[in-house]
Amino acid sequence: MEKYLNELSPKAFGTVKKILAEGKMKRRLYDMGVTPGVGIVVKKFAPMGDPIEITIRGYELTIRKSEAQTILMEVK
Amino acid sequence: MKIALAGNPNCGKTTLFNSLTGATAHVGNWPGVTVDKKEGWYKKLPEHIQIVDLPGIYSLSPYTPEEIVSRNFIVDETPDCVINVIDATNLERNLYLTTQILEIDVPVVIALNMMDVVQKHGGTIDVQTIEQTLQVPVVEISALKNEGIAQLMKVTYQEAKQPRKGTSLFTDTTLTTYIQCVQAKMEQQNVTNSLFHAIKWIEKDRIERSNQEVVIKDTEQWEKKIDTSAFDGDMEGMIADARYQYIAQSFAKMSQNKKGLESTTTSDRMDRVLTHRIWSIPLFLLVMFIVFHFVFSEDLFFLNGLFGIEISNPGWINFLTGMGYEDILAETIENGEAAVLAGIPSLGVFLQNWMGWLTGSVIDLVSGIMPEGTWYTGLICDGLLTGLDAIFSFLPQILLLFLFISILEDSGYMARVAFIMDRAFRKFGLSGKAFIPLLMGFGCSVPAMMATKTLEDEKERDLAIRLSPFFSCGAKAPIWAMLAAVVAGSFLGDIFVFSIYVLGIVVAIVSALLMRAFGKKVDVPPFIMELPAYHMPQFKNLMAHLWEKFKHFIYKASTIITASIIVIWFLSNFQWAFWTGMVDDISESMLADLGRVLQYVFYPCGWSMGQDGWKYTVASITGLIAKEDVVGTMSTLGLTEDTIALSNAAIYAFAAYNLFTLPCFAAVATAKSESTKKGFLVTMAWWLGASYVLSMVIFWMGKLFEIGWYLGLLAIIVLVVAMVLLGEFVVKKRKVAK
Structure with a gap:
């Protein structure tokens, strides 16, 4: 099933299918290891519901919902 | 020989740099950007080696200033070798940068840091495989424990002598x-x-x-x-x-540690509490409160307030008040009481007291030696030393506050603060991290502006610097206290002071919104940030950091600040025919004349009208040395609680002017060195403009209230409506931009 990263709930696991972001943000995502095929576990949401904390390639990354919206995931 | 250190943020590069260079480290700026350029010398080899610490980066992409300076340095300034520091606990992401550096025609040595941590977690890394695959030497080090560093430098020294051709990993x-x-x-x-x-x-x-x-x-x-x-x-x-x-x-075959996606580390356990949905924000506020308490509290842990613990031993009082016992004694004898110190002062206050003792002693000593009544004694004692005393008395608190911020930053907590607070600050074009510099503005603008270094985006840094003096600092408090005493006759003084603080916050928020509405850049900087594992801040790193800021402050104090103090001293002690000698009374001085001219400029603000008007403008000018000097100058000029003859509206306008105008020289100098060139000019214009306009608006609103409350209310309603319309305009503009 396809879902955007911001739609995943905490503890959910998925693999990145496609990055829809553009320019600087897209490059930043690639540089941080968010590339198609990589597995992501959503760890938690910040107290005010945004940003999101995820585990990727063995480290913790935080990302805003608006940015997570550009990451299409494949979820089981 | 010149060697560059490159690596991801939080990979231990700073610790390695500090142990390589020690006291030779020097921090400057990369040309054109506000990114720190750290350089130093390694002297334990026959040839002295220059070490350049590149900013922490994840990639050599062309977007952030950090990435651009790093790549330009390696490519264009041809260092003899690049040491690529790799965090062994996070091999995958760290090697991503390595693959890019290896494409450049420069010798590379990989410093594999934190191997001890990997081993502790039961993991293994095959160093030989990395060496064979990447075709460059790999040296295991522990920057923290200072292990493997001599070996690293030996290998680097040898490697730097042979040129290397860039290699690519692409096999497709x-x-x-x-x-x-x-x-x-x-x-x-x-x-x-x-x-x-x-x-x-x-x-x-x-x-x-x-x-x-x-x-x-x-x-x-x-x-x-x-x-x-x-x-x-x-x-x-x-x-x-x-x-x-x-x-x-x-x-793939190397297991860095046995940590799978499910198992928990110490960092995870700490994050369960520190970034908890409910507890994280109260905990953060508690942390900030503790920091402020240790720096500014006169009654540590509220020992006196809660348990009635007082100190009446003269020796202890002397120690805790920095030899200030005599004053306390004299005061209490006058009142016929025993000398008592209410509670134990916090570390910040304690150090401030001793600093005051030190600078006071220097002034006494110098004025004892110098002949009385000459112009140069006046210049040195009354001008220079007294001015510097006012600034230096804050130095211990400035540094202590900065030390606490460095601890929060180095431990990894600052990234969590950004995570927790981001949502609330995004609307204003700021990220969550900006909360700390702004909050620190309540203590002192100087460390607040220094703390903006933790913000990643240049524009955001400029904005945070611009807003930080609007959070009324400790030195401005005496002004509010005196003015409160004047207005106390007609309404509550404490409400007056409280409203000043609130006004500062409101204006900061509105300023941020205005900047966002009319700034060229409408998009918020992307917020894709690593949450590094927590670790103990390193004493050496903290001290190196603090020493750097201390040096910088001393440098500023000895140049721009001293020059400004001398100018103001000269203006306030001489008349236009300055060769005729010093004036007895400041009202005959050039500064007074200047005040009499500026008086007309501030007529629309109300507080500079009338015979005494020039005194307020003069006090505002001397306030540039240190804000509490506003009160000092006013009393010198005969303006005290009983003699201030301004209307409440004018007093409020005067307070607003002093809150929003240029902060003290120390803060202006810090703002200049921490912001971009253009950002600094906008900041100065904003401070001058906002203070003038707001002072005027407040005065005329107050006037309307004096005529009739309904008129004042009407004016406030108009203002609020204008504000809401502005807000909607901002939202609309943002939508259009999207």
Whole structure:
């Protein structure tokens, strides 16, 4: 099933299918290891519901919902 | 010989740099950007080696100033060798940068840091495999425990003597041919580092493509052959992905640690509490409160307030008040009481007291030696030393506050603060991290502005610096206290003071919104940030950091601040015919005349009208030395609680003017060194403009209230409506931009 990263709930696991972001943000995502095929576990949401904390390639990354919206995931 | 340190943020690069260079470290700026450039010397080899610490980066992409200076340095300034520091606990992401550095024609040595942590978690890393795969030497080090560093430098020294050709990891045949094709074309045009430039060119790198000197043509056929369907034809994405895949394939067998995706580390356990949905914000506020308490509290842990613990031992009082016992004694004898110190002062206050004792002693000593009544005694004692005393009395608290912020930053907590608070600050064009510098503004603007270094975006840094003095600092408190005493006759003084603080916050928020509405850049900087594992802040790093700020402050104090103090002293002690000697009374001085002229400028603000009007403008000018001097100058000029004859509206307008105008010279100097050039000019204009306009608006609103409350109310309603309309305008503009 396809879902955007911001739609995943905490503890959910998925693999990145496609990055829809553009320019600087897209490059930043690639540089941080968010590339198609990589597995992501959503760890938690910040107290005010945004940003999101995820585990990727063995480290913790935080990302805003608006940015997570550009990451299409494949979820089981 | 020149060697560069490169690596991800939080990989231990700073610790390594500090142990390599020690006291020779020097912090400057990379030309054109506000990124720290750290340099120093390693002297334990026959030849002294210059070490340049590049900013922590994840990639050599062309977007952030940190990435651009790093890549320009390695490519254009040709260091003899690059030490690439790798965090062994996070091999995958750290090696991503390595794959890019290896493409440059420069010798590279990999410093594998934090191997001890990997081993502690039961993991192993095969160093030989990395060496064989990447074709460069790998040295295991522990920057923290100072292990392996001599070996690292020995290997680096040898490696630096042999030139190295850039190597590429790409094995895919079509891509390799494409790269070779572009590389050959570049070599024809005598481009150095042709492999690096060729790959960046293929990535459609912004900087590489805008380089007019290199012309690459007829490559479409090659690009078409490459299958980029998984990336929608995006070469940049394909190459980034290829790098990560290469790392995963080459080093997949190595287990960095046994931590799977489910198991928990100490960091995870700490995060369960510190970034908890409910508890994180109260905990953060508690942390900030504790910091402030240790720096500014006169009654540590509320020992006196809660338990009635007082100190009546003269020796202890003397110690805790920095020899200030005599004053307390004299005061209490006058009142016929026993000398008592209410509670124990916090570390900040304690140090401030002793600093005051030190500077006071210096002034006494110097004025004892120098002849009385000459102009140069006046210049040195009354002008210079007294002015510097006012600034230096804050120095212990400035440094202590900065130390606490460094601890929060180094431990990894600051990244969590950004995570917790981001949502609330995004609307104003700031990220969550900006909360700390702004909050610190209530203590002192100088460390607040220094703390903006933790913000990543230059524009955001400028904005935070611009707003920080609006959070009324400790030195401004005496002004509010005196003015409160004047207005106390007609309404509550404490409500007056409280409203000043609230006004500052409101104006800061409105300023941020205005900047966002009318600034060129409408988009919020992307917030894609690593949450590094927590670790103990290193004493050495903290001290190096603090020492740097201390040196910088002393430098500023001895140049721009001293010069400003001398100018103001000169203006306030001489008349226009200055060769006739010093004036007895400041009202005859040049500064007074200047005040009498500026008086007209501030007529619309109300407080400078009338016979005494010039005194307020003069007090505002001397306030630039240190804000509490506003009160001092006013009393020198005969303006005290009983003699201030301003209306409440004018007093409020005067308070607003002093809250929003230029902060003290120390803060202005800090703002200048921490902001971009253009940002600093906008900041100065904003401070001067906002203070004038707000002072005027407040005065006339107050006037309307004095005529009739309904008029004042009407004016407030109009103002609020205007504000809401502005807010809607901002929202609309943002939507259009999207």
